[in-house]
Each structure stands twice: as C-alpha cells, then as structure tokens.
Amino acid sequence: MGARSLSLPFELRYTQPLEEAVEEVAQALDGGYGLAPRSIALLLLQGDEATVQRVGARQPEVVRRSRELAQALEAELGQPVALAVAAERYRWSQRVAAAVVQERAARDDTLGERLGRWAMHPWVGLLMVAGVLYALYQFVGLFAAGTVVDWLEETLFENWLTPRVNAAVAELIPWPWLQELFAFDYGLITLGLRYAVAIVLPIVGAFFLFFSILEDSGYLPRLALLLDRLCKRLGLSGRAVIPMVLGVGCGTMATVVTRTLETRRERVIATFLLALGIPCSAQLGVTMALLAQLPWGLVLWGGVVALVFLTAGFLAARLMPGEPPLFFSHIPPMRWPRGKNVLVKTAARMQWYFLEVLPIFLLASVLIWLGRLTGLFELLTGALEPVLAAMGLPAEAAVIFLYGFFRRDYGAAGLYDLADAGLLAPAQLVVAAVTLTLFLPCIAQFGVMWKERGPRVALTITGVVLLVAFGTGWSLHHAITWVGGVF
Amino acid sequence: MRNRNDSRLREEAGRPRPWARPRWARRGRRAGGGACGGTSCGCPGAVGARQAPAGARRVALVGSPNVGKSALFNHLTGAYATVSNYPGTTVEVTRGEGVVEGETVEVIDTPGFYSFLPVTEEERVTRRLLVEERPDLILHVVEAAALDRMLPLTFQLLEAGFPVILVLNMMDECERLGLSVDVDALSARLGIPVVATVAATGQGVDQLKQEVAHGGRSLLESAI
Known part of the structure; x- marks a missing residue:
C-alpha cells in the first residue's frame, strides 16, 4: 500500500510510519464526527484542539491512543506530526502540479506588474x-x-x-x-x-x-x-x-x-x-x-x-x-x-x-x-x-x-x-x-x-x-x- | 480515470456506493439561520440573494482567501456579495439560491480557508460549517497560477470525504504569467472534475454549472 501511494498521490495514503498510525486511529473511531474517519484521525494526530475535545467527549481512549502515537511519530520523524503531514501533502501537490502545469517562455513585464512592484517599493x-x-x-x-x-x-x-x-x-x-x-x-x-x-x-x-x-x-x-x-x-x-x-x-x-x-x-x-x-x-x-x-x-x-x-x-x-x-x-x-x-x-x-x-x-x-x-x-x-x-x-x-x-x-x-x-x-x-x-x-x-x-x-x-x-x-x-x- | 475508480470500487466491496452518504456523514444538519446576511453585523453581505428551499442540495465554495469565491457566488446565484481584490473580505457565511440545469441548489460562500488546522477565526467559521452542515458538494476554488500551493487543501477535502469539483480560477492571469494548465490531465490525475474559469468575466461559469448539476465526484467514499 505504501508503495502504491507514491505513484498515486490522489489516493491520499501517507508514507510509513504515518499511514499506519492514521489507519489505526481511523479504525478505532466510531464515526459521527462530521468528517471521514481518516480526516478526524489526522486532526487528532496533529493535536487539533477542537477535534481532541469532540472526540474526547465520546471516545477518550482514542484520544489517549492518538496522543501516544503522535509522540512516537514525532520521535521517529524528528518533527511535529503537523509538519510531516503538511510536507507530504505538499510533495503530492508538487508532483501533480509538475505534471500538469507548463511554463512558456518568459515575457516582458506588463505596466500593471511594474506599477504593482513600485507600490511596494x-x-x-x-x-x-x-x-x-x-x-x-x-x-x-x-x-x-x-x-x-x-x-x-x-x-x-x-x-x-x-x-x-x-x-x-x-x-x-x-x-x-x-x-x-x-x-x-x-x-x-x-x-x-x-x-x-x-x-x-x-x-x-x-x-x-x-x-x-x-x-x-x-x-x-x-x-x-x-x-x-x-x-x-x-x-x-x-x-x-x-x-x-x-x-x-x-x-x-x-x-x-x-x-x-x-x-x-x-x-x-x-x-x-x-x-x-x-x-x-x-x-x-x-x-x-x-x-x-x-x-x-x-x-x-x-x-x-x-x-x-x-x-x-x-x-x-x-x-x-x-x-x-x-x-x-x-x-x-x-x-x-x-x-x-x-x-x-x-x-x-x-x-x-x-x-x-x-x-x-x-x-x-x-x-x-x-x-x-x-x-x-x-x-x-x-x-x-x-x-x-x-x-x-x-x-x-x-x-x-x-x-x-x-x-x-x-x-x-x-x-x-x-x-x-x-x-x-x-x-x-x-x-x-x-x-x-x-x-x-x-x-x-x-x-x-x-x-x-x-x-x-x-x-x-x-x-x-x-x-x-x-x-x-x-x-x-x-x-x-x-x-x-x-x- | 473512470476505470481506476471503478476498480477501486470493486476492491472495496461492501463499502457504500459512491453517491450514498456514508454512515459518518449522516448527521449533517441544516442550520438555516445564524449566517449573517449583512445588515445584522453591519457589513455588506449578499444583496438580493434569494434563499434556497429546504431540501435543496448544498454547494459550498471553499478556498484560500482572495481566489474569487464571492465572484463565483455572484455568478451562480445572480446575487451580489462583496467582491474585492484583497483577502479577508468574506468573514461570514453567505447563502443564496442558484439554478443549475433546472435544479435549485443552495450556494454557500465561505470565508477564506487554508487548511483543516485553522489559524484564524475566519478559517474556524468555515471548518465549523463543513463539519456541522456537511455540504453535498464542495467547489474548491483555487488560483490557477498558484496550483501547487493550493492543492493540499483539495487533498484534505477529499480526505474528509466530500465530493469535490476543483475550480481553476483566474485562468487569464495564469496565461498572462506564461503558465498553462492541462485541465484534462489534472482531472485524470485527481479523479475529480476540474473546471477552468475567469470569475471576473464569467468565463467557464456555464461549464461549472453543468458539473455542479452532475454532482462532482467523491474519491474517498470508496477508498476509506
């Protein structure tokens, strides 16, 4: 699964060990939180305050577990989970954009652009x-x-x-x-x-x-x-x-x-x-x-x-x-x-x-x-x-x-x-x-x-x-x- | 792209059908009031927006500040919400009624939203709306020239299980910068409809309406 996610970014599978943690928390959630379980799991792992409170009210054990997982992840990745998640999404994004955006030859600045730069001088x-x-x-x-x-x-x-x-x-x-x-x-x-x-x-x-x-x-x-x-x-x-x-x-x-x-x-x-x-x-x-x-x-x-x-x-x-x-x-x-x-x-x-x-x-x-x-x-x-x-x-x-x-x-x-x-x-x-x-x-x-x-x-x-x-x-x-x- | 989706569907047998609302999404409740139409908070909201009848599909315009959500709102509803060329103009949720191929839908304009981990109050307003109301369709509006910075939110919306249409707005600006975006390739890669628009002139709005009528596509209801 991990390997496939690399070639298909839109499938939204993260690299290990992140993906494993996301899956575990998502499985443990019993739904009813308004967003898909994976989404809620990611928010929990990133320590989002509002989500922690909402889930904590009904499934405190999941919040506890996700906190443990987040700590372990941070130690292993050497950075906060939120940063790791953002970096991964950004990599997918770069890959998709690189494949569909083409740059033509540079052209002269328009008057508007020059005015725009002057306005900030x-x-x-x-x-x-x-x-x-x-x-x-x-x-x-x-x-x-x-x-x-x-x-x-x-x-x-x-x-x-x-x-x-x-x-x-x-x-x-x-x-x-x-x-x-x-x-x-x-x-x-x-x-x-x-x-x-x-x-x-x-x-x-x-x-x-x-x-x-x-x-x-x-x-x-x-x-x-x-x-x-x-x-x-x-x-x-x-x-x-x-x-x-x-x-x-x-x-x-x-x-x-x-x-x-x-x-x-x-x-x-x-x-x-x-x-x-x-x-x-x-x-x-x-x-x-x-x-x-x-x-x-x-x-x-x-x-x-x-x-x-x-x-x-x-x-x-x-x-x-x-x-x-x-x-x-x-x-x-x-x-x-x-x-x-x-x-x-x-x-x-x-x-x-x-x-x-x-x-x-x-x-x-x-x-x-x-x-x-x-x-x-x-x-x-x-x-x-x-x-x-x-x-x-x-x-x-x-x-x-x-x-x-x-x-x-x-x-x-x-x-x-x-x-x-x-x-x-x-x-x-x-x-x-x-x-x-x-x-x-x-x-x-x-x-x-x-x-x-x-x-x-x-x-x-x-x-x-x-x-x-x-x-x-x-x-x-x-x-x-x-x-x-x-x- | 169809094939890929279908094969995944087969793999994930026993999962809900793509168009059925999954279990976790069924709590969606309709919050009719509460949104500021303008006068109550002293800010110019939408002028002349008609409210959609109960039960109409809810279509939410979501995206970073200053990408043209309000301008598209105006095109879709025929109303006027304040549009300006600087971020942060929309700080409240604005609602109006739009008609796509004969179907009446409720169109929701939301404050600027960068990610599901909110930093500012305006982002919290939007997240609350997404979580509590579960719109039936999200139009993720992005500035075409800044695609790579804006796609992470598309991923998060898909991850959250929403049917999404990606709207590449300000295509004229993109072209002026010497960039071209292969819309079909992008749609194939993401597996969701992608529409190119210029909200300032209304270019691409008809196509967007068609896609809204067809409902957009949710990737993840089959993949979660």
Whole structure:
C-alpha cells in the first residue's frame, strides 16, 4: 500500500510510519464526527484542539491512543506530526502540479506588474500613497463634499424643499411640539433626511466609487506589505492594514474584518485603533470639505490625528503582552479595474449604506426630538458644555458630539452645519474636527465591538477613546492659543 | 480515470456506493439561520440573494482567501456579495439560491480557508460549517497560477470525504504569467472534475454549472 501511494498521490495514503498510525486511529473511531474517519484521525494526530475535545467527549481512549502515537511519530520523524503531514501533502501537490502545469517562455513585464512592484517599493510606494491621498482629497473632499453637496444643500433643500416642508407642516399640524418632529431645525425631513441625502450620500458614494477602483486594482494588499514594518511597531502585522483601510470606508464593517487577524492581541489593538483614529468615509469627506478653505487646518488635523493614532498604537503594543505577529500574504495580481465590477460594487455598497443609514438618521431625529421635548437633551448637552468650554468650543457644539455617537457622519454633518452658520472660528473648527474624529465610534461600531471583543474590552476601549479625544482637543486648543499668543 | 475508480470500487466491496452518504456523514444538519446576511453585523453581505428551499442540495465554495469565491457566488446565484481584490473580505457565511440545469441548489460562500488546522477565526467559521452542515458538494476554488500551493487543501477535502469539483480560477492571469494548465490531465490525475474559469468575466461559469448539476465526484467514499 505504501508503495502504491507514491505513484498515486490522489489516493491520499501517507508514507510509513504515518499511514499506519492514521489507519489505526481511523479504525478505532466510531464515526459521527462530521468528517471521514481518516480526516478526524489526522486532526487528532496533529493535536487539533477542537477535534481532541469532540472526540474526547465520546471516545477518550482514542484520544489517549492518538496522543501516544503522535509522540512516537514525532520521535521517529524528528518533527511535529503537523509538519510531516503538511510536507507530504505538499510533495503530492508538487508532483501533480509538475505534471500538469507548463511554463512558456518568459515575457516582458506588463505596466500593471511594474506599477504593482513600485507600490511596494519603500520610497516610490510612499509617493504613490501620497498621490492616492491627493486624488482622494480632490475627488471626495473637493468635488463630492464641495460641489455636489453645495448644490444639493442649497438648491434642493434650502431653497426648495425645506421652506415648502416648513410651510406645509405649519399648515397641517396645529401643535408646535409635533411640528418640530417633522420640520424646522431638528425635524425628520429638514434634518434627518437632509443629512442623509444631501450631505452624507454624495460623499459616501464618491468615496465608495474611489475605494472600489482601488480595491479592484489589487493595490490594497501592496499597501499592506508596504506598511508592514510600520505596523509591526504598533504590534500589528501588515495584515491589519486591510481592516484599517476598510475602516476608512466604515469602521463597523472593519471591526468585523479584524477577525482575519491571527492573535487576540492583534485583534484588540486593531479594534482600539479603529475606534480611535480611523475616521469613516462620510466623516472624512465632510471633514475634508470643512477644512478645504483652511489648508493649514487640514494639515494640522491630519498631523494630530496621525500622531495620536501612532502614539496610541505604539503604547497599546507595549502595554498588551504577546508575541509580535508574523505576516505573510499572497499578493494578488495588479489589474485594470473593470468598469462594470466597480459600478456594481459601488452601487451595492451605497444601497447597503443607505438602507442602514437612513433609518438610523431618522431614528436619531426622533430621539433628539424626544430628548428636547423631555429636557433630557438639554441635560446631556449641559453636561458636555464645561468639557467643550475647556476646549474653547461654543455650547452649540455639544449637539454635534451627541449626534456623533449615533453616527460619526451625522456628527460630522452637524459640524458642517455649524461651520456653515459661521458659528466656529478657524481654530475652533480644527479643534472640533480633531476631537470629533477621535471621539467615540458610532452606535453600530460599538455594538460590533461588544459582540466581537466582549463587554470588558468594548467598555475599556470606549473609556480610553473618550479620554484621549477630549484630552487631545484640550491640548490642541491650548497649543493653538499659545502659538497664537507668541506670534 | 473512470476505470481506476471503478476498480477501486470493486476492491472495496461492501463499502457504500459512491453517491450514498456514508454512515459518518449522516448527521449533517441544516442550520438555516445564524449566517449573517449583512445588515445584522453591519457589513455588506449578499444583496438580493434569494434563499434556497429546504431540501435543496448544498454547494459550498471553499478556498484560500482572495481566489474569487464571492465572484463565483455572484455568478451562480445572480446575487451580489462583496467582491474585492484583497483577502479577508468574506468573514461570514453567505447563502443564496442558484439554478443549475433546472435544479435549485443552495450556494454557500465561505470565508477564506487554508487548511483543516485553522489559524484564524475566519478559517474556524468555515471548518465549523463543513463539519456541522456537511455540504453535498464542495467547489474548491483555487488560483490557477498558484496550483501547487493550493492543492493540499483539495487533498484534505477529499480526505474528509466530500465530493469535490476543483475550480481553476483566474485562468487569464495564469496565461498572462506564461503558465498553462492541462485541465484534462489534472482531472485524470485527481479523479475529480476540474473546471477552468475567469470569475471576473464569467468565463467557464456555464461549464461549472453543468458539473455542479452532475454532482462532482467523491474519491474517498470508496477508498476509506
């Protein structure tokens, strides 16, 4: 049997003494474990924890025997069983592949391949990152958040829909307290719908389009490889770059994706950094648009957020014990994005986003209405005011932080509104933008943190994030005031 | 390849017939719920996926991250699950309904899976699905250009007793790299159907559907 297995790899007979052990354990198993007995036997011999437990519950003697056999095998083979098994499978694989794969003459590199290599080059790669960020700023920050939002906001809402809704509601509903549910400053239509349709949707749409092109091209894994060394400093592997980049799309989604990280330590650090320093697409777009007229503010905002992000990651990696992770990844080919794929992907993301966002925006409007009606809202904003005052922010800003917890983009949209109304001085705008970026993740992200990492980690992260956000806002306010006083 | 299988069948007289589910496989239970369709975890799952009726054959797409499982899922079901050119996008099981030659089957998209000895959470999700649900057919999706690194999982799936179809995806990339794969020879060597596809364009999907309709082939039910 042993001899035959050499010529017929697909028969999946291992070389001796491995095969003998596999057969013995497989014979002893009485089935009902979901996989074929040989498969279960191999898992037992390789010491797979889950299998050991399942089989141990019904046939503890088989687990004991397989442990003895595994020890004997290890001594005889001079390596762990798992390695021996993997090596054997790899030999079969090599043999089959060698027989069916043919290599033709080497040909010239395509432009895509060269771009792909440049993207991983330490210096050229960083230049490409800068280029990509600049393009993002132009497209999302200036075009979508500027031109498109302005048009929707002014033409569609302010000049057309809002006055009509206000008039109609005033006409139809006699009670002012109920009028406010639908119209005026905080109404369902004039606030919830306006934020969702006129501010968030164009920005998120543009971002998703940009992101879809990037991800379809195969650029992201290269970015992960480029940033691997930086990430190691933060206690993460380059693998963690992908949830981080994804977090710029939506932190909630990205927190779910931290599952692909190998160690618990890595998952907790990544979850923390996502909650703290990664703004989501709508927030990023709105912030870019806000600060577009204030180039120094934009640079300061980016610098401070990046600094906090790196410091927090660095400290978290020092404070959390554990092995530094290894990173290996298969880099997919670089290719030209296909128009149809990109459009379908963008449309699907927007559909999902809108379906998820709109109800929450509307719900938030209702909650705010209720809060105002009962006085709870004033109580909360009142509690926030001293904190805001310490950061040099006006009392009106309390509202946007409350919004921000419902959804980050909702908060950012509120900030946009406030700045639009001329209520914030440039320095205040930067402080508010930085604090809001670092501030709590939205309710959905908090929920996912709770579900994935457990209540203890979720609450700890939230507490730390809150402290860091307000602490940074406070320091920044004082730093700006001091610099302003000196010059 | 037929002959070889048949002769083994004769050798192993008294074993269950190739298409009958062996004793150890009969516990397979249908876990209808539990899988995240997207909104409950805040991630974009499949948009517009219809769920297959109870009793339909279950066909699972399995393979390493980033080989095109979700793109094939979309082709087989006509739904849209997020597809991206980087690993780790699918972290939950996505289900949908597909029709192959008039038969309705349940198509299951699984998170990236390197081996039956899982390292990451996404791999554990897939292994649990394989063990607890015992899909009726596995489409092992591999990147054609990286065949030698991906075949070990094919062996493990066969070893575990699943009927397997090997899907050589990204054939265009393989050709661009100057590699060619002899699909028939590979199928003969492994004794299972092998289909070459380009999921990004849909090339080869019709043939894959035909093979799914014919049920794939399990090597080991006769060999264990």
